[in-house]
Amino acid sequence: xxxxxxxxxxxxxxxxxxxxxxxxxxxxxxxxxxxxxxxxxxxxxxxxxxxxxxxxxxxxxxxxxxxxxxxxxxxxxxxxxxxxxxxxxxxxxxxxxxxxxxxxxxxxxxxxxxxxxxxxxxxxxxxxxxxxxxxxxxxxxxxxxxxxxxxxxxxxxxxxxxxxxxxxxxxxxxxxxxxxxxxxxxxxxxxxxxxxxxxxxxxxxxxxxxxxxxxxxxxxxxxxxxxxxxxxxxxxxxxxxxxxxxxxxxxxxxxxxxxxxxxxxxxxxxxxxxxxxxxxxxxxxxxxxxxxxxxxxxxxxxxxxxxxxxxxxxx
Amino acid sequence: xxxxxxxxxxxxxxxxxxxxxxxxxxxxxxxxxxxxxxxxxxxxxxxxxxxxxxxxxxxxxxxxxxxxxxxxxxxxxxxxxxxxxxxxxxxxxxxxxxxxxxxxxxxxxxxxxxxxxxxxxxxxxxxxxxxxxxxxxxxxxxxxxxxxxxxxxxxxxxxxxxxxxxxxxxxxxxxxxxxxxxxxxxxxxxxxxxxxxxxxxxxxxxxxxxxxxxxxxxxxxxxxxxxxxxxxxxxxxxxxxxxxxxxxxxxxxxxxxxxxxxxxxxxxxxxxxxxxxxxxxxxxxxxxxxxxxxxxxxxxxxxxxxxxxxxxxxxxxxxxxxxxxxxxxxxxxxxxxxxxxxxxxxxxxxxxxxxxxxxxxxxxxxxxxxxxxxxxxxxxxxxxxxxxxxxxxxxxxxxxxxxxxxxxxxxxxxxxxxxxxxxxxxxxxxxxxxxxxxxxxxxxxxxxxxxxxxxxxxxxxxxxxxxxxxxxxxxxxxxxxxxxxxxxxxxxxxxxxxxxxxxxxxxxxxxxxxxxxxxxxxxxxxxxxxxxxxxxxxxxxx
Numbered sequence: 001x002x003x004x005x006x007x008x009x010x011x012x013x014x015x016x017x018x019x020x021x022x023x024x025x026x027x028x029x030x031x032x033x034x035x036x037x038x039x040x041x042x043x044x045x046x047x048x049x050x051x052x053x054x055x056x057x058x059x060x061x062x063x064x065x066x067x068x069x070x071x072x073x074x075x076x077x078x079x080x081x082x083x084x085x086x087x088x089x090x091x092x093x094x095x096x097x098x099x100x101x102x103x104x105x106x107x108x109x110x111x112x113x114x115x116x117x118x119x120x121x122x123x124x125x126x127x128x129x130x131x132x133x134x135x136x137x138x139x140x141x142x143x144x145x146x147x148x149x150x151x152x153x154x155x156x157x158x159x160x161x162x163x164x165x166x167x168x169x170x171x172x173x174x175x176x177x178x179x180x181x182x183x184x185x186x187x188x189x190x191x192x193x194x195x196x197x198x199x200x201x202x203x204x205x206x207x208x209x210x211x212x213x214x215x216x217x218x219x220x221x222x223x224x225x226x227x228x229x230x231x232x233x234x235x236x237x238x239x240x241x242x243x244x245x246x247x248x249x250x251x252x253x254x255x256x257x258x259x260x261x262x263x264x265x266x267x268x269x270x271x272x273x274x275x276x277x278x279x280x281x282x283x284x285x286x287x288x289x290x291x292x293x294x295x296x297x298x299x300x301x302x303x304x305x306x307x308x309x310x311x312x313x314x315x
Numbered sequence: 316x317x318x319x320x321x322x323x324x325x326x327x328x329x330x331x332x333x334x335x336x337x338x339x340x341x342x343x344x345x346x347x348x349x350x351x352x353x354x355x356x357x358x359x360x361x362x363x364x365x366x367x368x369x370x371x372x373x374x375x376x377x378x379x380x381x382x383x384x385x386x387x388x389x390x391x392x393x394x395x396x397x398x399x400x401x402x403x404x405x406x407x408x409x410x411x412x413x414x415x416x417x418x419x420x421x422x423x424x425x426x427x428x429x430x431x432x433x434x435x436x437x438x439x440x441x442x443x444x445x446x447x448x449x450x451x452x453x454x455x456x457x458x459x460x461x462x463x464x465x466x467x468x469x470x471x472x473x474x475x476x477x478x479x480x481x482x483x484x485x486x487x488x489x490x491x492x493x494x495x496x497x498x499x500x501x502x503x504x505x506x507x508x509x510x511x512x513x514x515x516x517x518x519x520x521x522x523x524x525x526x527x528x529x530x531x532x533x534x535x536x537x538x539x540x541x542x543x544x545x546x547x548x549x550x551x552x553x554x555x556x557x558x559x560x561x562x563x564x565x566x567x568x569x570x571x572x573x574x575x576x577x578x579x580x581x582x583x584x585x586x587x588x589x590x591x592x593x594x595x596x597x598x599x600x601x602x603x604x605x606x607x608x609x610x611x612x613x614x615x616x617x618x619x620x621x622x623x624x625x626x627x628x629x630x631x632x633x634x635x636x637x638x639x640x641x642x643x644x645x646x647x648x649x650x651x652x653x654x655x656x657x658x659x660x661x662x663x664x665x666x667x668x669x670x671x672x673x674x675x676x677x678x679x680x681x682x683x684x685x686x687x688x689x690x691x692x693x694x695x696x697x698x699x700x701x702x703x704x705x706x707x708x709x710x711x712x713x714x715x716x717x718x719x720x721x722x723x724x725x726x727x728x729x730x731x732x733x734x735x736x737x738x739x740x741x742x743x744x745x746x747x748x749x750x751x752x753x754x755x756x757x758x759x760x761x762x763x764x765x766x767x768x769x770x771x772x773x774x775x776x777x778x779x780x781x782x783x784x785x786x787x788x789x790x791x792x793x794x795x796x797x798x799x800x801x802x803x804x805x806x807x808x809x810x811x812x813x814x815x816x817x818x819x820x821x822x823x824x825x826x827x828x829x830x831x832x833x834x835x836x837x838x839x840x841x842x843x844x845x846x847x848x849x850x851x852x853x854x855x856x857x
Contacts, residue, residue: 032737039740040381042760044462045775054457083373084513093534149565157569164569170365170537170557264562266535279737 004315005304012296019292020069020285027284028061034081034279055081068285077289078282080275087286091268095290097167098260098267102252104183105190106245113195114241117202118234121210132199139196144255148189148262155185165264186263193255194248201244206237239310246302250295362855363555364836366847367567367576371560372538375521375529378450378495379458379512387847391540391556393496393523394547396425396444396478401842403604403656403763405490408548409439409497409524420485420798425493427476431524431547433499439524441472446500448480448493455509463492485796487803488764496523526551526851536560552838552854571596571831578836580846582829584641584710590831603828604655604843606648607711607756609702609718609821613781615751617700624818626677628667630725631718635669637824640713644829648822650815651757651765652808655843658800659763661808665816674725683726691726699728700751703743706733711754714823743779753779756826758844765810766791768819782819 036051052058056067071078077087120132156164162181163169169178209215210233218228253269260269268287275283307313373380377389390398397405397413407413409431415424431439450456451464466486473479482489499522506514519532526548527540538558542551559576561567568586570576572593582590582598591598611618611627618624633647646654649666653659678691678698686692690699702718704711715731722729729752734742743750769791772778790810797803815822830841835856842848 030738031741032735033741035737040459040760042463043381043459047459047462050461051457051459079513084379085515089515090534152566152569157572160573164573164575165561165566166559167536170559170575171363261562262566264560264566266533266560270535270562277736 001304001307001315005300008300008303012293012300015296016289016292020072020289021065023285023288023292024061024065024068027279027281030279032279034281035277036081057081068282072289077286080283081280082278083280087282090271090283091286091290094266094268094271097265098256098269100183101187101190101256101259101265101267102249104187105194105252105255106248108187108191109194109198109248110245112191113198114202114234114238117199118206118229118237120199120203121206121237122229124207129203132203136196136199139192139199142192144189144193144258145262147192148185148259151185151189152262165262167266186259186265189262190252190255190259194251198241198244198248202237202241205240206233209233209237212236239306242305242309243302246298246305249298250291253291253294356856358552358838358852358854359856360550360552360854361554362857363557364553364577364850364853364855365557365559365575367561367570367579368558369561369564369567369581371535371558374512374518375523376496376498376512376514376518378447378460378498379518381459383845387845388529388538388558389496389523389525390845391525391527391847391850392521392529393498393525394431394439395496396427396493397490398494399491399844401840401848403653403843405494409444414490416798420487420796421482423480423482423490423493424473425478425480427478428547429476432545433524434522434528434543435499435502437499437501439497439499440475441478442475443497443500444478445470445472446504447495447498450498450508450511453508455507457509458512460495463488485798487795487797496525499523527556530555546851548851551851553850556850568831571833574833577833579831582831584644584829587642587644587829593831595834597832597834599830599832599839599841600644600827601841601843602646602654603758603826604653605756605758606651606653606825607714607754607823608648608651609714609823610753610755610780611819611821612748612750612752612779613783613819614748615700616696617698617751620681621817622677622681623683624821625667626674626681626725627722627727628818628821629670629677630674630727631721631821631823632669633823636714636717640710640717641824641826644827645824646827648825650811650822651768651820652811653759653763654825655759656763658804659807659811661811661815664812667818671721671725678725678727685726689726690728697728698726699730701730701732702752702754703732703734703739703750704754705736705739707736711756714754745774745776745779748779748781755779763807765794765807765814768810768814780819782814782817784813784817787813 034055034057036048036055036057056064068078075088077091079086080090083090116132120129123129152164155162162185167179167182168174172178215228215232218232256267257269257272259265260267261273264270268290271283272287274280275287307315368384370382370384372384372388373382374385375388375392377385380386394409396408396410398408400406405413409427410425411428412426416422425444427439427441427444433439448464448467448470451461452467466482466484466489467480468483469481471479480489480493502522503511503517506517521529524547526543526546528543529538530541531537531539537560539555540557541555542553544550559570561570561576564583564586567576567579568589571579571590574595587598590596611624613619637643637645637647649664650661652661652664683691683693683698686697690697692698702715704715712731712733715733719729719731741747743753766772767777768782768784768787769778770783770788773781773783787810790806794803794806794810797806828841828843830846832839836853837856838852838854840848
């Protein structure tokens, strides 16, 4: 197991390297120049050229890549072109917000979807099951941003229960309740992207398990239905879910871009959008690599967890 | 000669133009300021205004930033020799009076207010002014503004309260350039010029002598300023101003509705009606210092003939566009002259009102005749072109479609298209200049300056269409040297008259600038260029 994990970790290096080359190339091939300065006629071409040179943008792309990689190995992600701030600082300021959002969303998705999925499996082909199925498909079909806007309209504007956006009330001191009020809608919207799928996976996994012989045996032994379902059934039924949860991480990174934008949530997703519009290469690369790293770690964690929860799997 | 200080500032910045047009309430004609309501009582001290901003300033140090938000933030924290008032004229701020100018127009002497204090209590003197303006001339300065001061040969302190700027040659645009926040020499003297722009210790916690002190900047979230009780212009009425950074415009409108934001900087036309219906909010509008236009690529033979360009202007009903799409909140433009600046606005411009019959006649005169498909032809070539603009701007998208419909009536085929902003710029700017026609807007800058019509701006500059006219080149060069405003006004007006006649662009309209303000904020003036102007005079009637 340990050697497997180490091998997998070693494999991450070429994967991440590959991702960096591809991302860097796409970024350079894409039309548009870094907005090192606003398009302002009071700024002359000479001023602009001087700045471009100072940023090293006049060098060939491969040279820029090698320099960037060299800095990366020293833990330096470079300095934002447009904000003149180290990328590590910018990400560091915003990453906690994004992680908070992602972890909350993951918990919400699990706490809501798994019980519903189990319920749906137990009541297969009943009105409850059909409602859950319809609900799940509706959830899959609903765009995140639309759901977010509707929730804001209902809960923030009509009912006034939650704020329209941001992480905390302006000027108010720290309060857990206040933070939760700000967190709940964006976390739910981010979770909703995963909930539908997760419900369906739980349902089918549970259905499969519930038809196994050992469930029949458990029932035959006269065990209470709760024990049968939650002890014998769910434990086995959750095995594939572990993989799904591991794969949720990259989806969350992507989903956060939209959700953060919608709720003015000051995380890396919002930063990423701004960086893309400004062609702020160091910031784009920094966040892309962070996303890539989270993705490979998520995959690895899923594989390792898989072996832990399922004794039949050994590495 | 290098291109300097061309006086226009792009409005093409998509975010700015998202906010075009449409407004309600007090948008008068001309450069009028828009006060929310008549004050019900004398100004009162106290309270805070929360500003909803869709972008974050890059830096409080606007010597190193090029965005409007940074400029506005710098004006809160720092004091400037001169400021541009709502009539777009320079008026004294730190200077006691307008400068003494030498007869040859090369020496400008400013006398400073006495007893002005930085936020840390140290007195601001001529040394700080000299320190600040010498940064622009330093070889390590990589900020965006060096060219604005290319004519500046020396700046020196005559005494503690007198600063003398000496130019190597007369530059009529210079007086508008002394608008940068004065930095404290005693704190920054030891910082290398190359590091000043990246000096987050100072730029996030700046010490200026302006009306407000920056007390907290949580990047991506909020920026908090508190009144400077010792401000030399008098303590601001407000206790503070807080910026709240908002990711998108619909969230901004909702925050305004729920009262979480008092003042929303820039408003898209599509939200104007919603905001106008909010009982506690006043919608403000004033004509912007800028215009929106359709630019012809004059390298394309389709647009080579002046009669064709004039015909195209006759064929587009701009008044109808302003009345319908902009709901009347804008003004038809005939030239690049800004209606906000009276002294440089020619009143005898050639105009091309909507007249399809005249358009057809001009096109026929230029040798274009209808082909079998109804589209005009000349020498086997169809009159068909692509009209390109940036995406995310509904007004420009609509303009493209309307132009398509209206030009079809005179036999011209238009294919409107939109591109992402960065890709769009890459394509239309030199060296590619790969477009037939484009829709773009300009926010005119600090000084009135028609330099972008000079042919030297074609290869490296903002003359995207490639307009070249020897007389205009000569007049532009002259306008830069003319220090006397009457003479300069005559020169500039002549340039605008020629440009209006030549129609290198189809000037469509001067947009109105929109903002939404809580009705109990008083003492507020909507500036044609800046969203935050004279905030020390704002007060709350609560």
